[in-house]
Amino acid sequence: MQDNKISDAVIHRLPKYYRYLSELETTGTERVSSSKMSKDMNLNASQIRRDLNCFGGFGQQGYGYQVAKLKREIMKILGIGTRHTAVVIGAGNIGQALLQYKHFAHEGYHIVAIFDVDEEIIGKDIDGVSVQPMKEMGQFLMDNDVDMGIITTPKQNAQRLADELVSLGVKGIWNFAPVDVEVRRGVSVENVHLSDSLYILSYRMRDNSEKD
Amino acid sequence: MQDNKISDAVIHRLPKYYRYLSELETTGTERVSSSKMSKDMNLNASQIRRDLNCFGGFGQQGYGYQVAKLKREIMKILGIGTRHTAVVIGAGNIGQALLQYKHFAHEGYHIVAIFDVDEEIIGKDIDGVSVQPMKEMGQFLMDNDVDMGIITTPKQNAQRLADELVSLGVKGIWNFAPVDVEVRRGVSVENVHLSDSLYILSYRMRDNSEKD
Numbered sequence: 001m002q003d004n005k006i007s008d009a010v011i012h013r014l015p016k017y018y019r020y021l022s023e024l025e026t027t028g029t030e031r032v033s034s035s036k037m038s039k040d041m042n043l044n045a046s047q048i049r050r051d052l053n054c055f056g057g058f059g060q061q062g063y064g065y066q067v068a069k070l071k072r073e074i075m076k077i078l079g080i081g082t083r084h085t086a087v088v089i090g091a092g093n094i095g096q097a098l099l100q101y102k103h104f105a106h107e108g109y110h111i112v113a114i115f116d117v118d119e120e121i122i123g124k125d126i127d128g129v130s131v132q133p134m135k136e137m138g139q140f141l142m143d144n145d146v147d148m149g150i151i152t153t154p155k156q157n158a159q160r161l162a163d164e165l166v167s168l169g170v171k172g173i174w175n176f177a178p179v180d181v182e183v184r185r186g187v188s189v190e191n192v193h194l195s196d197s198l199y200i201l202s203y204r205m206r207d208n209s210e211k212d
Numbered sequence: 213m214q215d216n217k218i219s220d221a222v223i224h225r226l227p228k229y230y231r232y233l234s235e236l237e238t239t240g241t242e243r244v245s246s247s248k249m250s251k252d253m254n255l256n257a258s259q260i261r262r263d264l265n266c267f268g269g270f271g272q273q274g275y276g277y278q279v280a281k282l283k284r285e286i287m288k289i290l291g292i293g294t295r296h297t298a299v300v301i302g303a304g305n306i307g308q309a310l311l312q313y314k315h316f317a318h319e320g321y322h323i324v325a326i327f328d329v330d331e332e333i334i335g336k337d338i339d340g341v342s343v344q345p346m347k348e349m350g351q352f353l354m355d356n357d358v359d360m361g362i363i364t365t366p367k368q369n370a371q372r373l374a375d376e377l378v379s380l381g382v383k384g385i386w387n388f389a390p391v392d393v394e395v396r397r398g399v400s401v402e403n404v405h406l407s408d409s410l411y412i413l414s415y416r417m418r419d420n421s422e423k424d
Contacts, residue, residue, distance in 0.1 A: 079414035093309035
C-alpha cells in the first residue's frame with residue numbers, strides 16, 4: 001500500500017466512504033459504480049475514482065467496485081477493526097456518551113477505563129466500566145497496555161493531561177476539550193471542535209435565507 | 213459580500229480562523245501577518261491570503277491583518293453572534309452536554325427547550341432548562357420562534373424527527389444521530405459523525421508507527 005502519499009483531503013473523505021459502503025453492505029448490495037456513489041454521496045464521480053485509485057484502485061470498467069472488498073480495504077487503511085485500547089479522562093456527559101457508544105467496541109476501539117477528579121462520580125458504573133480516581137491514571141497506564149487517550153475535561157487541563165498521557169506511552173490523543181492540544185512527533189492527535197459544525201450550519205442557514 | 217462564491221473548503225476553514233483569532237484577541241494581539249498565522253495554524257501562507265481574500269481581503273502589505281476586525285468579519289460570515297434559537301431532541305448525554313456548553317449562548321445560539329420520550333428524565337432540570345415530553349414538541353414549535361433543531365436521538369428516529377422539525381418551520385438541523393439525515397432545499401443540515409475523527413486518528417497512529 002502506498003498510503004504515505006495519500007493526501008489529507010482524501011484521508012478526510014475515507015470515513016464517509018466507509019460509512020456509505022457499510023450501509024450498502026447491510027442492504028445486500030454487492031457492486032457499486034462510481035456514478036451511483038457520486039449521486040448518493042454528492043461527490044464528483046471522477047474525484048471518487050481518483051480517491052479510490054490512491055490506494056490501489058479496485059474498480060473495474062463497466063463492473064464497478066466490489067462493496068465488501070472496498071470496505072475492507074478502507075477499514076484496513078483507517079485501522080478500523082485493529083484493536084485499540086483507550087482510556088477516557090473526564091466522566092462528564094461527553095465521556096459517558098463515548099463509553100455508551102456500542103459501535104466503537106465492534107470496530108476494535110475498546111475503552112478500558114475512565115477517570116475523573118469528582119468524588120461524586122468516582123465509583124459510578126458507566127456501561128460496565130467503573131469511574132476511577134484521576135490520581136490512579138498513572139499506575140493504570142503503567143500496568144495496562146493502552147494506546148489511546150480520550151480527553152473530555154475542561155480546556156484548561158487538556159494540554160497538561162495530553163502531555164501526561166504521552167509521557168505514559170499513549171500513541172494517540174482524541175481531544176474533546178475546546179482547545180487544540182499539541183503532541184510531540186511520533187504521537188497523533190485529533191482535536192474535535194463540536195462548535196465548528198454549528199458555525200458552518202449557521203453559515204449555510206444564512207446563505208440559504210439570502211437565496212429565498 | 214460575495215460569499216456565495218466561497219468554496220466549501222474555505223467555509224470549512226473559517227471556524228479554525230475564528231478560533232485562532234479569538235485566542236489572539238484574548239492575548240491582546242492587535243495585528244497578525246499571514247506568515248505568523250501560517251506557522252501557528254499549520255496552513256500554507258498563500259492559502260491563508262487566498263482564503264481571506266475570498267471575502268474582501270483585509271490584509272495590508274507589510275502590516276498584516278487587524279485581529280479584531282478580521283475576527284468580526286469572519287463572525288459575520290459564519291453568523292456567529294446572530295441570534296439563533298434551538299431546541300434539542302433527545303436528553304441523553306450528548307443532549308445534556310450541549311445544554312451545558314455555556315459558550316453557545318455567548319455566541320448567539322440559545323437552546324430554549326429539550327424534549328425526550330423517557331418518563332424517567334422528563335421534568336429533570338438541565339442547566340435551567342426542564343426536559344419536556346416529546347409529544348409537546350409540535351405545540352412548542354408552533355408557539356415559539358425556533359430556527360434550529362438539534363437531534364441527539366438514536367439513528368432510527370433521526371430522519372423522521374428531522375422531517376417533523378422542518379415541517380414545523382425549523383431552518384437548520386444539527387444532527388448527532390450516526391446517520392446522514394436529508395432535508396429539502398432551503399433548509400440546511402450538518403450531520404456530525406464523531407467516529408470519523410476517531411477513524412482518522414487511528415489512521416494517523418498506524419501511519420506514525422510505520423515511520424518509526
